[in-house]
Amino acid sequence: MASASTTPSTAATMGAKLIGVLENFSRPVKVTYEDRQSGEIFTERSGVSKPTECLFLADDGSLKWVAVNAGVFPGRWSWEDTSHLVFPPFPTGSWNVGQIGRLENGEVGFKQTLEKTLEGSENAWHPTKIDFAELELISQLKHESDPRVWQAKHPLFDDKMLLVKIGPWPVKWSKEGIEKETRVYQAIDGLGLAPEFLGHITYQGAVIGFILEWIEGAQTTMEEDQAARIEAVKKLHALGITHGCAHHLNFLKKGEDVLMVDFEEARFGDKATEKRKEEDIRRICDFEGDMSTNEVIEDEDDFAPQANYFFDNMVDDEINWSDDSEAARVSDCSRRESISG
Structure with a gap:
């Protein structure tokens, strides 16, 4: 309450x-x-x-x-x-x-x-759990206002660099993204298909993210790595899992090995359909166009309303139109169109 x-x-x-x-x-x-x-x-x-x-x-x-x-x-x-x-x-x-x-x-x-209370993931398969407040956060890896992916350190790992990913937003997609990734890392643990999963991140008792090994010097894959990327994703398919976002930036080169990351769009079992597997391969083969899908493949759940259980009850009735440049621009444009019409 x-x-x-x-x-x-x-x-x-x-x-x-x-x-x-x-x-x-x-x-x-x-x-x-x-x-x-x-x-x-x-x-x-x-x-x-x-x-x-x-x-x-x-x-x-x-x-x-x-x-x-x-x-x-x-x-x-x-x-x-x-x-x-x-x-x-x-x-x-x-x-x-x-x-x-x-x-x-x-x-x-x-x-x-x-x-x-922030809702957490129910899958906590790894024995290591570290509280978010105990991390030494070094830098945000996407951009300054995306709080999901960090470089960090923790004494348990001898202050080596770590990759930390959290799902901090009080909405369904944020929590489910972490749950999907955690489930994939559990399924491929020890197979050498991804960076090593080192443990879970908790916040006030809830599991909100995970820790991966930091691969120093790793590079994202290039067009000439197509065969290795296909081989990696087919091993994932053999486990009944599709990647869902198989563009070249989600594959890392560690020496001669190619590792997969970012499984937020993964599907499992019956939802890992042949169509989704084909789309994984298609994106790998289309290096120039692999950042977007040819055809949107949705689940019914994807259309469900995304309630924000922290903010949905908050209203904002204070907007001052004289101070709002966008509102003024829309107003002027609408006025000109209505009068000229």
């Missing part, structure tokens, strides 16, 4: 670093149109506004999921452009989910903080 509290702007604070942003598609637009009978111009707001979902790493090593209302920063922003954003101080206390908006005095601050 989540407990809510109101955070005054004078509360004690802690530092935190932004490490993840989910693209916000729940933004309304301002539509201007002309009544054809009266000629009067009307402006309406269309759509529901939801906060932008952010993930922060606090100074104490804890994770903070924070929803940022649209009216806090002008215009539309995403992970590609966050360096200019100035967030309010983070309150101390027992919370892990918060919402930033404009307070009654007009200042930007935390409107509420909550305590919620």
